[in-house]
Amino acid sequence: MKSISKSLFFALCYCTFTFHVPAENSPESPPVPYHISCGDKEITDSDGRQWIPDGEFLASSDSGDDTEVATAQYPDPLLPSAVPYMNARIFRSSSTTYKFQVYSKSRLWLRLYFYPATYGKHDPSGAYFSVSANGITLLNNFSAAVTAKAFTQAYLLREFSLMPVVSGHLNLKITPCKESYGFINGIEVIPMPDIFQKPVAIVGYREETLDLRGSTLQTMFRLNVGGQFIAPHEDSGLTRTWYDDLPYLSGDSIGATSLAKKDVNIRYTAEVTEDIAPLIVYSTARTMGPYSKVNLKHNLTWIFQVDADFTYVVRLHFCEFQLSRIGERVFDIFLNNQTARRGADVIAWSGSMGTPIYKDFALYVSGVPGVGEIWVALHPTISKTHKSNRYDSILNGLEVFKVNDTNENLAGRNPLPSKMLIDAEEAQKQLQTSESTVEEMVAGGVASCAVVLAVVVFVRKKNASKTVNLLPIDGTGSSNRDRSGGSGHRMSIAAGLCRHFSLSEIKSGTKNFSQSKVIGVGGFGKVYKGTIDGGTKVAIKRSNPSSEQGFHEFQNEIEMLSKLRHRHLVSLIGYCEEAGEMILVYDFMANGTLREHLYKTDNPPLSWKQRLEICIGAASGLHYLHTGATYPIIHRDVKTTNILVDEKWVAKVSDFGLSKCGSNLTQTHYSTMVKGSFGYLDPEYFRRQQLTVKSDVYSFGVVLFEVLCGRPALDSDLPKEQISLADYVLRCQRKGALRRIIDPHLKGEINPECFRVFTDVAAKCISDNGIDRPSMGDVLWYLEFCLQLQESPGGDDEAEDMAKDAYDTATLSIEEEIADDEVYSPRLTPVFSMIADPRGR
The missing domain is CATH 2.60.120.430 (Galactose-binding lectin)
Structure with missing residues (x-):
């Protein structure tokens, strides 16, 4: 309220929020x-x-x-x-x-x-x-x-x-x-239900409220705090979309996410019904975490970019499903550094555990023309009257609505692109200019190149026609596929590189999607063991219509894998997109996922050598993604369930639905919404929403420790300090106690020098800052070194030479698989200077 006086503000409110009463004798609605x-x-x-x-x-x-x-x-x-x-x-x-x-x-x-x-x-x-x-x-x-x-x-x-x-x-x-x-x-x-009936408290004006019943509002943000994306069809029939709150979190403290246990009965009340929010919003939450001393030094803060010179309503959704007594979790709520509420206590408001409640606050946002911000911050209450062993705060959902001004207007200005985006565009223009110059210089050779290319395309098409079923095309030249309505030239290019299956072929190969054929379930849907062409075994991944992963991930997987070929990447045979189905067909991996051989399994334990070889294979696949293609490809969901093992125990990286390719960017990172799997997510990616190849390195570091320790990346059944594997292993390493937490099946099996190098590499991978992490090429080299240390009787020198030979072989295969004739020159990066010479430690 810094930019307007109190009297002016209420004059605006009076003009804007007059209540319009419907006529009594109106016709029935169509x-x-x-x-x-x-x-x-x-x-x-x-x-x-x-x-x-x-x-x-x-x-x-x-x-x-x-x-x-x-x-x-x-x-x-x-x-x-x-x-x-x-x-x-x-x-x-x-x-x-x-x-x-x-x-x-x-x-x-x-x-x-x-x-x-x-x-x-x-x-x-x-x-x-x-x-x-x-x-x-x-x-x-x-x-x-x-x-x-x-x-x-x-x-x-x-x-x-x-x-x-x-x-x-x-x-x-x-x-x-x-x-x-x-x-x-x-x-x-x-x-829509009338969700704005109650007067709204005005921040900065004690006991003053705002009546919204005569206002037009725009939904600016709607977040499922601490939870995942909620699609429209999951919102109690009201078709609202709820987004993840991670991109809006600010500062070093992002708190901890929680999910209500099954024995907690979350129920609606007369005040809070499904019209306000779906129960799934109240079943997840973000808190500050279990460490009270740390919590007292920080706020839990979300920041939103909005149009300046408007009034906004911020709706906060609460539901306490962890605590049951008044006074156990009390906190203060701040909006734009103004106190919205002191001593917020969800149990005191709602009356019991599992009972939802929401609170609305109104504030006027000023700023430079067109540009404003809303800061929502929570902090534990500190007062003489409130003393608690738990200093914490909680939030389950958050909505921001813009209110029309006195001119019956909701329109803001067109936003300005960020400086990073402007710099990237300028770099792209310079690159295109230089490429145009080169094109002019070689224009004389284009015609002959075109003849050669035409021959290659003809041969490829001739060979492909034996196995590839082309998509049906109508008279306009557009695809008739049911799901996409025609997904355009990008997917059609990929479609020509892999096989299109009919739905009848898929049903025949899976016995009409028989439950007995299910071999796995993931975020995309179920995976079936099937057969094609009279007996060839394949893995068939069928999309679940209610899955968060939709057409984009389906198309992304086809585009990526149809153009990538590597011994350590899973091979895509083809796909089916018919009658609303989205189905992918892969090579069958007889030994399933890596995770199925590490813990909570009836499979016999893997030897240390087997584990090293699987890690080396996965590292080789990721190294190819980062360096072997024309532009780096970031997998974005590296984890033990996305590393598959065939009948010969060869590891292959799978699931490219979330992958990101820098085909039209020149910067070294991509600003994007945070996606991936908890326990493996790069903390720097969390904080800055900037994705880099080092994000994959962090996730792979967690995989390495998962392989060593034989336990999940996250295990909520363990004591608090052990829940996160990444945090726990670093704590144990600092204390020199890493050997105590390795998989019991590996006790006495690992060569001491191999153990030292392996844990050094893995710890470097999960460094908090990306710049401190090795490249995937470095990781591959040192894993080869670990394998030679484990097997070689000749000491470090011989092991190092053998590791170099193995690394050279791996990178040579990458060079051979690059489609272009670009020069490829792998090098160890400076972050590994400490262990580049093992004799110097």
Whole structure:
């Protein structure tokens, strides 16, 4: 409230938040909800929602030649689905209005979908337009391309909470800016429960409240704190999307995540129903962790970028499922360094364990034009009246809503791209300029190269035609696949490099997905043991429709593995995309996952030599990903369940659904939403959301200790100090007690010098900062060295020579498998100077 006086603030509130009373004798409402696919035909999406064309909703005066229907040239891999993003309605000049017949005594959700892509001759950078609903300005001079670029997103979804519509019509007006055009891909009009009935406390103004019943609001953020992404179909039928809170956490302390135990009964109340949030939100939480002394020195903080000069409502969701007594966990809540609530006690508010509660707070955000921030911070309460053995805080969910201003406006400015993004673009332009110069120099040789390339392509196609079933193509040249609606040129290139199976082939090979054929279950879905071509054994991975991993991961896996070939990467044979199914077919790995041979298994224990050889194979596969391709590929989900072993105990890295390739970037890291598996996640990636090849190195370091200790990366059944394997082994190493925690099956089997080098390497891998970690090439070299130390009777010198030979052989195979003729020169990196000469230690 620094920028406005108290009297002015309440003047604004009075003007903005007048309550509109519905007319008593209004007509009955036509059927809702509406799911409108703009410029498309009637179609059903992957969640079962029926989308209808938008033509009948265009006002009669606007349905002439001033709009057109267009299809995006290709889908971005990050699109969650083809519907409603791949088709658009283009608005060329004058304003166009959609008219929806609707009478509602309750609020409505209005959702607008935008995919800034090339539509025919329309470049996405040329679209600037405004959107209003019944006179409320929602977007102004809006550029979906600029906004998506600044936020590094492929698509945009804008959700608004509209006041009750008593006139019988909802008019949605789209107005292109001068010499520009507008577009929209999808529109949803959905009845929503009135979740803004209670007055909202105003931060900084004691006992003053804000009435939201006459306001239009925009959903800015909706987070499942401490939990995972919640898809629309998982939200109690209300189709809200809840995101992971990790990208918004700030500072060194990210706290600890918790999941309610099965014996805790989390239940709704009269005040908190499924309209407020799904139970899954209240079943997970983020706390500060078990160490009270540490907690007192930090806040648990989330930061959100918002538009300045607006009032915002911050809704905090709480549910205590760990403690049962008042006073056990008491904390303070701060918004933008102002005290929102002192002595927050969830049990005191809710009355018992497992009972959800939420609290709303309003604040005005000022800042430089267009740019503002909201800081939400929790800190344990410290007072004379409150003394506790537990200094901690808890949060289960968080939502941020923008409130319309006095001008009936919700529109903010288009965001500016970050400096990092600008620098990356400049570097890319310089690279393209230099490449253009080279192209001009070699232009004379292009024709002859093209002849050679044509011959190679012809031969490949001729050979491929014996086994590859091409996707059906309709008269327009677009794919007819059910799931994607045509996934574009990227996937079609990959499709030509691997086999397309029909669904009947898959069902025949798995006995119609018989449960007896299931050999594993993962985040993508179930894995079946199957047969093809009269008896060839394969592994068939079938997508679970309710899985978080969707079309993007499916397409990513095909694109990655169809272009990568290496002895230590699992081979993709083909895929099936038919009747809504997403299925991948791999080489069958007879011995399953590495984890199945380490703990909680009936399989005989692996010898130390077997474990080393498996680690060497996996390291070789990752080393190839990082250095063997034209651009580095980051796996992003390295763990023991993603390292498979064939019948000859050869290790192969699998599951590339989350992998990231730097094919269009020049920087050494990628700013991206945090994804991966807890226990293996790089802490630097957590803090900065910047993914590097060193993130894979950290995860592989955890794998190395998992192999050594024969226990999971996370084990909540152990004492607190032992739950995280990475933290525990580093603590034991500092105390010189690592030998005490190795797998009992390995006691007395490991050569002492081999043990020392192995643990040094593994510890370096899980260094807190990426710059302190070795490259995967370094790791591979030292694992080869460990194997020679274990087997060689000739001492360190002979072992080092043998390790060098093994490393050279591995890197030579990488050179041979590179598609380009680029020079490849592996070197040990400086971080390993301490152990590069084992005789110098």
